[in-house]
Amino acid sequence: MIDVRNLRKEYGGFVAVENSTFSVDAGEVFGIIGPNGAGKTTTLKTLAGLIDPTAGEVSVAGYDPGDSAMRERLGFLPEESPLYEEMTADSYLAFFADLYDVERGVARDHIADTLDRLDLQHRDRPLGDVSKGMKRKVAIARSLVNDPDVLIYDEPASGLDPLTTNYVIDFTRELADDDRTVVFSAHNLYHVESICDRIAIMNHGEIVAQGPVDELRDRYGTVQYHVYTSVPVEGSEPDDGRHVVTVESMDAVDAVTEEAERAGGAVVDIRTVEPNLERVFLDLAEGDAGRA
Known part of the structure; x- marks a missing residue:
C-alpha cells in the first residue's frame, strides 16, 4: 500500500530526510520513531502529500501523494489538529463527510459507529467545551469519515492522559485489524513496541534501522x-x-x-x-x- 524509495527532502541547505526507503503492507502497523528533528514528521507529511519530496519515489495506495485520487484513500492526523470549536462532534464530522462527498445516510451511520468505537461522549456539546482527549478522538474520527485504506498518524496520543492514551493506541491497532494500512510516529516506545508489526528508527534524517521489533531487539539489543x-x-x-x-x-x-x-x-x-x-x-x- 505504501512504497518509499530513496526519499530525500531538503529545505534550502538543510536536509530533513535523506535516502529513506521502506514499504508498508495492508493490515500492517508501521511505526516511525526517533528523537526530535529526526525527520519523522517530514516523512509523514510527504506521504500525506502535504509537502513535495526533493528526490526519490513515493507511492501511496498506488498513487503519487500529490494525486487527488490518493487523498480519497487517505486519512491523516497531524500532531496538532485544531477543530472548529463552535461545532459539535456530530456536526463537525458531518461537515467533513460532505467535503468528501460521502452520501449523508452512509456518513451518518459511519460517524455514529466510529464515535461508538471511540467511546466518545457529549457528542452534542460544542468542541470548545470538551476535554483534550475527546478532541483527539474527534480528530481521529475525522480521519476516518471517508473510510480510507491508508492512515497516517503523527503522535496520535500526544499529551493525553494515560487512560485515553491506551484507548487511542488500542484503537490504532484495531484499524490495522480492519485491513487498513497504518503508519504513525510516537515518542512512547512502550506503545510502539506493543502494537507495531515493524518499525523504522530515524536519526539525523536517515533510517538507521528497521524491521520487526523482535528482530531489532535480537540484532541490536544486549x-x-x-x-x-x-x-x-x-x-x-x-x-x-x-x-x-x-x-x-x-x-x-x-x-x-x-x-x-x-x-x-x-x-x-x-x-x-x-x-x-x-x-x-x-x-x-x-x-x-x-x-x-
Whole structure:
C-alpha cells in the first residue's frame, strides 16, 4: 500500500530526510520513531502529500501523494489538529463527510459507529467545551469519515492522559485489524513496541534501522544479567543486604561466581534482563550521535 524509495527532502541547505526507503503492507502497523528533528514528521507529511519530496519515489495506495485520487484513500492526523470549536462532534464530522462527498445516510451511520468505537461522549456539546482527549478522538474520527485504506498518524496520543492514551493506541491497532494500512510516529516506545508489526528508527534524517521489533531487539539489543552475591565483588553495588553487579555474558557470570567464592561468599540470585525497544533505540541514537 505504501512504497518509499530513496526519499530525500531538503529545505534550502538543510536536509530533513535523506535516502529513506521502506514499504508498508495492508493490515500492517508501521511505526516511525526517533528523537526530535529526526525527520519523522517530514516523512509523514510527504506521504500525506502535504509537502513535495526533493528526490526519490513515493507511492501511496498506488498513487503519487500529490494525486487527488490518493487523498480519497487517505486519512491523516497531524500532531496538532485544531477543530472548529463552535461545532459539535456530530456536526463537525458531518461537515467533513460532505467535503468528501460521502452520501449523508452512509456518513451518518459511519460517524455514529466510529464515535461508538471511540467511546466518545457529549457528542452534542460544542468542541470548545470538551476535554483534550475527546478532541483527539474527534480528530481521529475525522480521519476516518471517508473510510480510507491508508492512515497516517503523527503522535496520535500526544499529551493525553494515560487512560485515553491506551484507548487511542488500542484503537490504532484495531484499524490495522480492519485491513487498513497504518503508519504513525510516537515518542512512547512502550506503545510502539506493543502494537507495531515493524518499525523504522530515524536519526539525523536517515533510517538507521528497521524491521520487526523482535528482530531489532535480537540484532541490536544486549541481554544483561543482574548477578546478586552475598559478598562485594568488583563493580558491585549494595542492594538490600546483598550486592549486585550487571554483566553481559555467561562467561562474566561465571567470573563473578568464582570471585564471590574466593571471597568466602556465593551467588544468591541471577536475573536475566531482555533488551527492550527503548534500549535499542537509545543505543542506536547514541551510536549515531557522532554524525551530528
